Amino acid sequence: MKLVLVPHALMAVALALSQPAAAADYVIDTKNAHASINFRISHLGFSWLVGRFNRFSGTFSFDDTNPAASKVKVEIDAQSVDTNHAERDKHIRKPDFLDVAKYPTATFESTAVKITGEGKATILGSLTLHGVTKEIAIEAERVGGGNDPWGGVRAGFAGTTTLSLADFGIDFSHLGPASKEVELTLNVEGIRQ
Amino acid sequence: MLIRDTATGYGLATRLMHWLMAVAIVALFVLGLWMVTLDYTSPYYNLAPDIHRSAGILLLILLVFRFAWRIANERPADAELSRFEAAASRAVHWGFYPLLLALMASGYLISTADGRPIEVFGWFSVPSLVQKDGLEDTAGLVHEVLAYVTIALAAVHTIAALKHHFVDRSRILTRMWSGPPAS
Numbered sequence: 001m002k003l004v005l006v007p008h009a010l011m012a013v014a015l016a017l018s019q020p021a022a023a024a025d026y027v028i029d030t031k032n033a034h035a036s037i038n039f040r041i042s043h044l045g046f047s048w049l050v051g052r053f054n055r056f057s058g059t060f061s062f063d064d065t066n067p068a069a070s071k072v073k074v075e076i077d078a079q080s081v082d083t084n085h086a087e088r089d090k091h092i093r094k095p096d097f098l099d100v101a102k103y104p105t106a107t108f109e110s111t112a113v114k115i116t117g118e119g120k121a122t123i124l125g126s127l128t129l130h131g132v133t134k135e136i137a138i139e140a141e142r143v144g145g146g147n148d149p150w151g152g153v154r155a156g157f158a159g160t161t162t163l164s165l166a167d168f169g170i171d172f173s174h175l176g177p178a179s180k181e182v183e184l185t186l187n188v189e190g191i192r193q
Numbered sequence: 194m195l196i197r198d199t200a201t202g203y204g205l206a207t208r209l210m211h212w213l214m215a216v217a218i219v220a221l222f223v224l225g226l227w228m229v230t231l232d233y234t235s236p237y238y239n240l241a242p243d244i245h246r247s248a249g250i251l252l253l254i255l256l257v258f259r260f261a262w263r264i265a266n267e268r269p270a271d272a273e274l275s276r277f278e279a280a281a282s283r284a285v286h287w288g289f290y291p292l293l294l295a296l297m298a299s300g301y302l303i304s305t306a307d308g309r310p311i312e313v314f315g316w317f318s319v320p321s322l323v324q325k326d327g328l329e330d331t332a333g334l335v336h337e338v339l340a341y342v343t344i345a346l347a348a349v350h351t352i353a354a355l356k357h358h359f360v361d362r363s364r365i366l367t368r369m370w371s372g373p374p375a376s
Binding site for chain 1: 232233234242303304306307309326327328329330333
């Protein structure tokens with residue numbers, strides 16, 4: 001058994017040396033739009049209304065060998081909300097909802113990463129939205145990563161979380177009881193720096 | 194019944210357009226202020242903006258026609274006005290055209306900023322010509338400010354007309370109602 005284990009251990013060391021061993025910094029590829037921040041909210045309980053934020057930026061650090069040490073930070077331009085309907089977007093930017101004149105930026109900064117399974121983690125962090133900062137948990141999974149065809153190294157993740165709008169001081173009550181929560185879906189591809 | 198305007202008074206077409214637009218402009222202003230306060234579950238939440246947009250487009254068509262009509266017609270004389278009054282009234286009267294045009298254009302730009310057309314009472318639709326990120330916000334602000342400016346100008350216009358009627362005891366106001374005197 002020992003004889004078998006040693007080559008395996010050596011191979012693991014060799015692999016670790018050939019790969020980036022330490023945590024590497026990544027910039028989220030918003031320039032070429034390999035990342036998106038999407039949301040959906042119930043419309044009257046009848047259907048899902050889908051929207052997204054078109055402008056955001058962010059960075060993360062990620063280490064294959066110690067994923068629990070990963071960190072992520074994202075800044076979102078609240079003005080860039082897009083539900084494919086200009087009049088609705090105009091209303092969402094007003095004080096009734098996001099009040100982007102007063103709160104132009106939403107931010108998320110991770111505080112801890114808990115590994116929950118193979119390629120899966122819960123990212124805890126503070127989300128500041130509508131001027132209110134709350135702790136949230138994002139269920140994240142590693143989608144893939146490695147060398148891209150253009151000489152760079154990339155890592156990609158997907159995450160979901162559900163926000164209660166009342167927690168962030170946004171009064172959606174007149175939209176009806178079906179529309180109190182919004183689901184966020186995050187797709188992030190980072191380019192290693 | 195005179196359709197066209199003459200040196201002594203306004204014909205039927207001008208008078209009809211004047212009062213129709215006066216009522217429509219005030220009604221659209223009030224409708225606009227009211228509709229943005231409506232709750233999402235109000236039965237008028239979709240209907241009120243539909244009527245506002247539709248009536249606005251019809252008013253824009255009427256405005257263009259009225260401008261052409263004004264150019265093509267003789268202008269009744271304002272001999273009884275002082276130099277200042279004559280200059281001020283010209284500024285107010287001609288000021289309404291670019292102001293209303295900009296007001297209606299900005300409203301059009303809000304609703305069409307994402308490429309959607311404006312449906313006019315389901316009779317016809319006006320296509321979107323300009324799409325730009327955030328255009329709806331800029332156009333919205335312009336629309337709101339110009340709406341107040343329009344109502345302010347209409348108030349000046351109304352006060353001046355009442356002054357000519359009650360203080361100067363001239364025919365300025367009544368000629369917009371009853372047309373040129375029979376000669």
